[in-house]
Amino acid sequence: MAKTTHIAVVSVPAFSHQASIIEFCKKLVNVHQHFHVTCIFPTIDAPIPATTTMLQSLPSNIDYTFLTPVNNEDLPQGVPSVVQAQHAVCQSMPSFRNALRSLLSTTPLAALVADAFANEALEIAKDFNLLSYVYFSSSAMTMSLMLHLPTLNDTVIFNFKDPIVEAIQIPGCIPIQSHNLPNDFRSSLAYELILQLCKRLCLADGFLVNSFFEMEQDNVKALQKYCRGDNNNASVYLVGPIIQTGPNSKTNGQECVRWLEKQRPKSILYVSFGSGGTLSQQQLNELALGLELSGQRFLWVLRAPNDSADGAYLIAANDDPLQFLPDGFIERTKGQGLVVPSWAPQTQILSHTSTGGFLTHCGWNSTLESIVLGVPMVTWPLFAEQQMNAVLLTDGLKVALRPKFNENGIAEKEEIAKVINGLMLGEEGNEIRQRIEKLKDAAADALKKDGSSTRALFKFGTCMENNLSIH
Numbered sequence: 001m002a003k004t005t006h007i008a009v010v011s012v013p014a015f016s017h018q019a020s021i022i023e024f025c026k027k028l029v030n031v032h033q034h035f036h037v038t039c040i041f042p043t044i045d046a047p048i049p050a051t052t053t054m055l056q057s058l059p060s061n062i063d064y065t066f067l068t069p070v071n072n073e074d075l076p077q078g079v080p081s082v083v084q085a086q087h088a089v090c091q092s093m094p095s096f097r098n099a100l101r102s103l104l105s106t107t108p109l110a111a112l113v114a115d116a117f118a119n120e121a122l123e124i125a126k127d128f129n130l131l132s133y134v135y136f137s138s139s140a141m142t143m144s145l146m147l148h149l150p151t152l153n154d155t156v157i158f159n160f161k162d163p164i165v166e167a168i169q170i171p172g173c174i175p176i177q178s179h180n181l182p183n184d185f186r187s188s189l190a191y192e193l194i195l196q197l198c199k200r201l202c203l204a205d206g207f208l209v210n211s212f213f214e215m216e217q218d219n220v221k222a223l224q225k226y227c228r229g230d231n232n233n234a235s236v237y238l239v240g241p242i243i244q245t246g247p248n249s250k251t252n253g254q255e256c257v258r259w260l261e262k263q264r265p266k267s268i269l270y271v272s273f274g275s276g277g278t279l280s281q282q283q284l285n286e287l288a289l290g291l292e293l294s295g296q297r298f299l300w301v302l303r304a305p306n307d308s309a310d311g312a313y314l315i316a317a318n319d320d321p322l323q324f325l326p327d328g329f330i331e332r333t334k335g336q337g338l339v340v341p342s343w344a345p346q347t348q349i350l351s352h353t354s355t356g357g358f359l360t361h362c363g364w365n366s367t368l369e370s371i372v373l374g375v376p377m378v379t380w381p382l383f384a385e386q387q388m389n390a391v392l393l394t395d396g397l398k399v400a401l402r403p404k405f406n407e408n409g410i411a412e413k414e415e416i417a418k419v420i421n422g423l424m425l426g427e428e429g430n431e432i433r434q435r436i437e438k439l440k441d442a443a444a445d446a447l448k449k450d451g452s453s454t455r456a457l458f459k460f461g462t463c464m465e466n467n468l469s470i471h
Contacts, residue, residue, distance in 0.1 A: 003034065005465050008103060009113040009135070010040040010096060010121050013070070013088050014081075015275045016365050017115050018051045020137035020210055022058075023242045029061050031454060032461035038107075039064040040099055042092035042118070044084075045072050050275070054244075067095040080183075080190045081276070081310040082117070082384065086197070089118050097124050104128060110464040113208065116146065122203040131464075134204045138364045140216040140238065141392055142385045143209055144170045144223055145182075149198040172222025174396045180387040183309070206235035208460065210242045210364065212446035212453050215371070215397070215439065235463070237456040241368040241443050244347055253345035256299060259338045260349065263297060266356030269420060270349050270375070271300040273361040277382040278306035281324060283410055288329050290416025291337060296424050298337040299355075301344045309382035350375050357423045362389040374440035376400065376432040378423055380411070399436040401428065 011021045018041060025037045039055075039062065041047065047066050055064055070088045103109065111131040114121040116138070125132035136143045148170050167175035184190035201207075207227065213220055220238055227234040260268065271291070273279070279287065284305045291298050304319040321341045322330070330339065346366070349355055350373040359378040360366045367389055370377050377400035379390035393400040403411045403419040423429040446453040 003465075004036050005032070005034060005110050005461070006036045006038070006107045007111045007113060007464060008038045008040060008100065008109055009115075010118050011042070011115045012085050012117045013042045013044045013048070013092075014085055015048045015050050016363055017117065017137050018048065019054060019244055020242060020365055021113075021115060021135055022051075022054050022062075023244060024135060024208070024210070024239065025062050026059065027239070027242060028457060028461065029059055031457045032465075033061070035061060035461060035464075037062045038103060040067065040096060041065070042067045042089055042096070043069045044075070044088050045069055065099060067092045067099060080187050080383075082184050083187070083190050083193060085117065086193045089120060093120050093124065096121060097127075100124060100128060111205075116143075116201075117197065119197060119200045119204070122200055126203060131205045132203065133206045133208055133460075134201060136207060136209045138210065138385055139367075139389060139392060140209050140211045140219045140223055141170075141173050141388060142364075143207065144173055144219055144226075145176075145385075145388070146194075146198045147201055147223070147226065149195060153195055171226065172219035174391065176388060176391060180391050182385045182388065183383045204234055206237065206460075206463075208237045208239050210240040210368065211238055212240050212443060213238050214442040214446060214452065216392075235460075237460045238446075239453050239457050239460070241372050241446070241453075243365065243369045243372055253348065256338070256340060256344050256349055257352070259299070260352045260354040263354035265353045267297050267424075268352075268354045269294075269296050269298045269357040269359060269378075269424060270346075270355050271298055271359040272344065272346060272366070273301075273303065273380070273382060274363040274366055276310055277361040277363070278303055278309060279382075280307050281305040284324060285326050286410060286413045287416060288326050290411070290413035290420065292329065292333050293413050294417040294420040294424075295336070296420050299344070299349060300337060300339045301342065302339050303342055310384070347373070357420070357429075359420070362386040362393065364389060367393065368443075371399070371436065371439050372443045374436050376423055376429060376436050378403065378419055397435070397439065399432055399439060401432070 009021055009025060011018045025039060029035045029037060043066050046069055070091045075084045075087050109130060111133060112121060112125040113133045113135050116134050116136050119134055122132045167177050169175050184194060224236050227236050302321040304321040305324050347369055350369055355375055358370045358375045359380055362379050362381045363386060377393060379393055379400045379402045381387045381390040390402055394402045401419050401423050403415050405411050445451050
């Protein structure tokens with residue numbers, strides 16, 4: 001009988017990251033059934049309800065613990081969410097150290113896996129003489145930027161007010177214009193935190209990336225060459241696409257599916273900005289009127305407006321979002337669309353035969369779900385690395401369209417309607433559908449028993465087993 005191999009993983013206090021790392025753990029123990037994983041979650045005020053729901057259906061060889069909550073009032077206010085999250089992670093590290101020490105007192109651990117934004121844990125892993133790996137819940141392209149940022153910082157002048165004129169060229173990636181770099185680079189406070197985070201990546205013994213070779217192969221080849229040469233011979237494992245699966249019984253979910261059942265195949269545009277994205281009141285109005293003007297049927301997951309694009313990323317608002325829609329919108333679009341407040345069962349919607357397009361904020365979880373389920377996209381990036389994801393989707397993979405924004409940063413209703421119709425009805429939309437079908441097939445192949453991502457997971461697990469046997 002195979003000996004049990006234990007590893008620990010640590011995430012950050014944000015649902016999108018926690019959901020991704022939980023699904024990674026489930027895939028890992030499915031491939032290596034004698035593995036046991038302990039998930040460790042920092043929290044702000046209290047565990048995230050959506051995370052606790054996910055944890056209720058874990059297999060028996062995954063368990064979890066929540067660290068002592070950080071008080072939201074003790075975090076800096078009025079700053080980008082990445083700053084708040086990093087401060088929360090930092091304040092959680094003493095509690096994490098204690099949790100890891102307690103775990104090691106009873107369990108021989110083969111390794112620690114840390115979310116890229118919880119990589120302060122790498123230093124603690126070194127103190128305990130543990131192998132440590134970084135889990136990127138984002139693209140290989142984003143990982144490349146983070147690995148190269150310390151060097152770029154020395155060679156490119158990042159001016160936080162004026163845009164950089166030349167495109168940023170990272171090995172293996174398509175060129176990135178300055179306005180498509182992560183939004184947090186425009187905050188000196190956030191940028192400095194991210195830079196320090198990137199400098200710690202050299203402590204890792206390897207990297208796990210939620211992407212797949214066939215989608216980002218040029219980038220992956222460059223990454224593997226870079227890590228072999230300059231990062232202590234670190235391994236890079238492409239283990240994606242990792243997405244959330246399974247139905248959900250919430251009332252919203254049942255309502256959405258019943259409504260979709262009455263629609264024609266490929267006729268619905270699904271509109272959602274993820275677990276934390278928000279629009280301003282002005283932009284919300286323009287989107288509503290653009291959807292109406294397009295004449296296309298839509299299912300819109302609506303969140304209350306906020307002048308900060310990541311306004312609901314860490315702390316969700318309790319306001320009824322329907323009250324912020326333009327006067328008469330619900331009545332005028334009653335036969336055209338369905339608006340649901342705050343949440344919907346995304347994978348169920350994207351996999352439904354009635355869904356023909358996805359207007360998305362380009363969070364990596366949503367991006368992968370759309371690719372796995374073969375749904376063409378309209379990209380509407382809001383924060384974090386979402387601008388880069390949009391570039392990958394529109395310019396690199398060519399599976400999405402992107403609306404133009406005016407000088408005030410607003411996409412106007414006529415432009416929104418034009419892009420929606422281009423995706424749902426136009427010739428360009430047909431070409432996008434053909435390309436994303438091929439990408440969908442490549443994603444499915446990567447996850448097969450002999451697929452590239454399954455082989456990478458197997459290789460990673462074997463490395464853990466070998467390390468445990470040495471010790």
